[in-house]
Amino acid sequence: MLELRNVTVNYGSIVALQDVSLKVEKGAIVTLIGANGAGKSTTLRTISGLLKPVQGSILYEGKEIGGLPAHQIVALRLSHVPEGRMIFANLSVRENLLMGAYLRKDRTKLQHEFDYIFAMFPRLQERSRQIAGTLSGGEQQMLAIGRALMSKPRCLMLDEPSLGIAPILVKTIFEKIREINQSLGITVLLVEQNANLALEVSNYGYVLETGRIILHDRSEALRANEKVKSAYLGG
Amino acid sequence: MSQIEFLQQLINGLSLGAFYALIALGYTMVYGILRFINFAHGDVFMLGAFGGYYLTPRIMPHFAGNLAPVGVVVVLLLTMILCALIGMVIERLAYRPLRSRPKLTVLITAIGVSLLLEYGGQFVFGADPKPYPELITDRALENTGALTITTTQVAAFVVTFLLLIALTLIVKRTKLGMAMRAVSNNATAASLMGINIDTVVSFTFGLGSALAGAAGILYALSYPSIDPLMGLLPGVKAFVAAVLGGIGNIPGAAVGGLILGVVETFVGGSAFSTYRDAIAFALLIGILLFRPAGIFGKAQVEKV
Numbered sequence: 124m125l126e127l128r129n130v131t132v133n134y135g136s137i138v139a140l141q142d143v144s145l146k147v148e149k150g151a152i153v154t155l156i157g158a159n160g161a162g163k164s165t166t167l168r169t170i171s172g173l174l175k176p177v178q179g180s181i182l183y184e185g186k187e188i189g190g191l192p193a194h195q196i197v198a199l200r201l202s203h204v205p206e207g208r209m210i211f212a213n214l215s216v217r218e219n220l221l222m223g224a225y226l227r228k229d230r231t232k233l234q235h236e237f238d239y240i241f242a243m244f245p246r247l248q249e250r251s252r253q254i255a256g257t258l259s260g261g262e263q264q265m266l267a268i269g270r271a272l273m274s275k276p277r278c279l280m281l282d283e284p285s286l287g288i289a290p291i292l293v294k295t296i297f298e299k300i301r302e303i304n305q306s307l308g309i310t311v312l313l314v315e316q317n318a319n320l321a322l323e324v325s326n327y328g329y330v331l332e333t334g335r336i337i338l339h340d341r342s343e344a345l346r347a348n349e350k351v352k353s354a355y356l357g358g
Numbered sequence: 359m360s361q362i363e364f365l366q367q368l369i370n371g372l373s374l375g376a377f378y379a380l381i382a383l384g385y386t387m388v389y390g391i392l393r394f395i396n397f398a399h400g401d402v403f404m405l406g407a408f409g410g411y412y413l414t415p416r417i418m419p420h421f422a423g424n425l426a427p428v429g430v431v432v433v434l435l436l437t438m439i440l441c442a443l444i445g446m447v448i449e450r451l452a453y454r455p456l457r458s459r460p461k462l463t464v465l466i467t468a469i470g471v472s473l474l475l476e477y478g479g480q481f482v483f484g485a486d487p488k489p490y491p492e493l494i495t496d497r498a499l500e501n502t503g504a505l506t507i508t509t510t511q512v513a514a515f516v517v518t519f520l521l522l523i524a525l526t527l528i529v530k531r532t533k534l535g536m537a538m539r540a541v542s543n544n545a546t547a548a549s550l551m552g553i554n555i556d557t558v559v560s561f562t563f564g565l566g567s568a569l570a571g572a573a574g575i576l577y578a579l580s581y582p583s584i585d586p587l588m589g590l591l592p593g594v595k596a597f598v599a600a601v602l603g604g605i606g607n608i609p610g611a612a613v614g615g616l617i618l619g620v621v622e623t624f625v626g627g628s629a630f631s632t633y634r635d636a637i638a639f640a641l642l643i644g645i646l647l648f649r650p651a652g653i654f655g656k657a658q659v660e661k662v
Contacts, residue, residue, distance in 0.1 A: 171550060193549040202550070209547035211540050222540050225533070226552035274552065 124149040124310050125170070125201070125278055130179035130189070132162075132169050139165045141334045142179070147278070152304050152311040154321040154342065156355055157331035163314040164206050166331070167280045170312075171203035172196040183278070198226050202276035206283045206314075208267040212256030216247055219255050219266055223273030233273070240269040243299055261292030268299065278310040279303065285317050293317075297324050318355035322346045330355070359627075362504045367627050368620060373511040373580070375619020376518040380573035381596030382603070382611035383525065384445075384566025390542035390606035391562045394461060397468040398448060400593015401475035402441050402567045406574025407490070407584045408483055409437035414491040430493055434517065437575055438568040445567025446560050454556065472593075479586030490582035493575070510579040521572060522612055525565070529608060534561050542606065595622075595638045602645050604652025613653065 125147040132140040140162045147153045155163050168174045170181055172193035181189035183201055197203070211219050220240065224233050241248035244265040250258060255266060264284055271279055281300065285293045301324055304311050315321035322328055322342045330338040330351060338351065345351050359367075381403050388396045413433050421429030452471050456464045499507045529535040534557075540548040541558045549555055577592065578584050599618040603610025618638055626634040633640075645652060 173546060173549070192554075194552045194554045197550060197552040205547065205550060209544050209550075211543040211547065213543050214539060218536070218539075222536065222548070222551045222553075225537065225540075270551070 124184060125312065126182045127166070127170070128180045128182070130166075130169065130176045130181060132165055132174055132176050134165075139174075139334055140169065140176075143331075143334070143336055144179075145329050145336060145339070147310060147312050148327075149310055150304075150308060151327060152300070152313060152325040154313045154315060154325035154328045155331060156315060156318040156321050156328060156351075158355075159316070160333075161331040162334040163331055164282055165334075167203055167205075167282050167312070167314055170196075170280060171201065173203075197274055197276075200275060200277045201280070202271040202274050202278070203280045204267045204271045204282060204284065206286065208260075208263045210255045210258075210263050210266050210270070212254070214255055215252055216255050216258070216266060217251045219270050220247075220251075220273050223270035226274060236273050236275070240272055243302065244269055259289075261288045261296070264288055264292070264296055265299075268296070268303075272303070272307075272309075276309060278312065280312045280314075282314045283316060284313070285315060285320060293320070300324060318351070319357075322356075363627075366505055367623050369505065369507060369511065371620030371623030372616055373514050373619070374623055375599075375616035376514050377573045377577045377592060377615070378596045378599045378618050379612040379615025380518055380521065380569045380576070381592060382599040382615045383608065384570045385597050385600040386603070386605055386608060386611035387538070387562050387566045389600070390608075391538065391545075391559055392453075392457075392464075394453075394464050395468065395597065396453075396563075396566075397465070397593075397597075398452075398471035398475055399566065399570060400589035400591075400596065401472050401479070402445055402448075402589070403570040403574045403577070403593060403596075404479065404584075404586060404589030405444055405475065406437050406441045406571030407578040407588065408479070408574075408586075409440050409571060410434075410493065410575040410578055411488060411490060411584060413437060414493050418491075418493070426494075430513075433493060434572060434575055438571045441571025441574070442564035442568040445563040445570075448567075449560060449563040454559070476586055476590070483586055485586065487583045487585040490578040490584055492582075493579055496579070510576075513579065514576045517572060517576060521569060525569070525608070528565070534558065538562055591635065598638045598642045602641060602652055604655030607652065607654040610652055610654035 127143055127145050130140060130143045143166060155166060157163050165174065169176055172191050176189050180187055183199055188196055188199065211222060220237065227233065246262050247265055247269055258266060284296050297320055300311060303309050313321055313325060322345055325342045328339065328342045328345045329336050381399065384399050385395065388394065410433055413436055417433050418429045448471055452467055453464055456467060494509055494513055496508055496510045529538060537548065537553045537558050540551065540553060541555060545555055595618060596615065599614035600611045602617060603614030618641065621641065622634055622637055625637045
């Protein structure tokens with residue numbers, strides 16, 4: 124579904140990603156784990172077109188998308204829920220969701236997505252007229268995910284969905300990620316600092332260290348891996 | 359000051375403030391989207407006045423007698439379209455290539471564009487002030503008692519009011535308007551929604567410049583002598599109005615413009631009338647000291 128081949132990305136003169144290759148199979152949940160600054164977010168930002176690779180190729184459903192601007196990539200039904208959520212703080216919850224459907228031509232059919240998202244996150248429905256900036260961190264994360272779903276993606280990329288969120292909501296959000304994958308059939312690429320959680324929910328994992336993939340395997344195998352255990356799973 | 363005098367100054371002040379409001383909207387919208395002050399904006403206002411100057415004698419003869427109001431609307435709309443195009447061309451040629459550069463680079467470029475328009479204007483139109491053609495007959499309304507309300511004041515009010523409504527509808531109700539608000543909120547997130555930032559920026563410049571063009575015509579109706587440097591002072595004052603209302607905030611710019619117009623007129627009618635032009639800058643200093651976010655601005659708070 125999504126494949127990176129030898130992708131290199133620079134920030135000015137600093138190499139942020141070097142020769143990264145990875146594969147996300149259709150229908151899977153794939154995770155990217157690693158320490159702060161390892162290049163996880165950079166990888167997602169490059170796939171979604173916010174950054175340009177200097178080398179390598181990015182294939183989405185067989186089509187080269189490396190170097191396309193972000194607004195064209197989301198049109199291919201590949202959505203990115205960015206780190207820090209980046210909701211539109213001055214817009215209402217409902218308007219935020221509508222922005223997610225910006226490219227949809229079938230605007231009369233949006234109610235279906237609204238119903239679905241409100242059923243998944245009832246809190247958003249209760250607060251649909253509220254200004255999004257007044258939501259709690261966890262609610263903002265739900266909104267960011269809901270907003271991305273409004274574009275009817277076939278592949279969803281999530282960047283640190285647990286960051287700065289009350290533990291009880293983290294659990295809910297990870298349940299919803301699994302639900303999105305299983306009942307909507309959306310392929311998920313998940314970046315997460317909480318490696319325990321990430322490897323629990325995913326089928327396959329990649330470990331990034333200073334801009335390189337150092338290890339990849341099925342998630343269960345990674346959880347059993349001594350190196351991963353000591354470095355990322357807290358012993 | 360008698361009650362009549364007070365009301366008279368208020369009316370004069372609001373009609374002056376209407377121009378500031380229209381110009382300030384362009385500053386504030388562009389700032390909202392790009393976090394950048396387009397210092398050439400006041401000169402687009404000047405070009406609007408000149409647009410009216412050249413279009414009036416060509417258009418108005420076709421709309422004699424009762425059709426004259428239609429002619430005025432045609433002149434106004436054509437000027438607005440012209441200014442919108444000029445604004446979009448300025449953005450495309452001068453600012454877009456520098457979008458990823460430091461803000462200071464773009465700011466200096468904006469000053470360069472401003473000088474280019476002013477002195478290019480002197481070259482093309484001539485430096486001498488030109489008497490503005492009479493687009494609508496300027497006379498005082500009857501039955502207003504001791505107050506003097508002129509037809510140009512009424513026209514300025516009505517046009518400004520209609521343009522503000524139109525702008526509000528565009529920003530609140532249209533898809534591009536929603537996109538503008540989204541980009542102004544968070545440009546990165548907006549591009550992840552599929553919004554083409556270049557289109558939105560272009561549209562914003564067009565919208566702001568059209569309003570400045572309309573302001574140029576309205577201004578020239580009330581102060582019927584135009585020259586290529588006329589945009590300088592109203593431009594800077596409208597910028598103050600935008601800061602006063604909270605830069606980036608659309609209703610703020612409109613209110614800021616009206617407040618500035620009223621304050622200026624009252625100072626002009628007082629014993630301190632020589633400080634009339636200085637008051638805008640005193641206000642600027644005051645607002646920056648005591649409420650830097652402006653009347654309607656809010657300090658941004660990040661939630662975790």
